[in-house]
Amino acid sequence: MAAMKPRTGDGPMEVVKEGRSLILRLPIDGGGRLVVELNDAEATELRDCLLKVTD
Numbered sequence: 001m002a003a004m005k006p007r008t009g010d011g012p013m014e015v016v017k018e019g020r021s022l023i024l025r026l027p028i029d030g031g032g033r034l035v036v037e038l039n040d041a042e043a044t045e046l047r048d049c050l051l052k053v054t055d
Helices: 040-054
Strands: 014-018 021-027 033-038
Touching: 033 040
Parallel strands: none
Antiparallel strands: 014 021, 021 033
């Protein structure tokens, strides 16, 4: 039987540095959070893409 783990909840959007990676935790509709691991180059590319659509 698989162990049941409690949901971590929605929580705020956050980014933390763990070793050489950045961990993005993004709340999503319907509950829970999307967790994405990025390196510095990917984070920079994501920033540039977001800046283009938010200006």
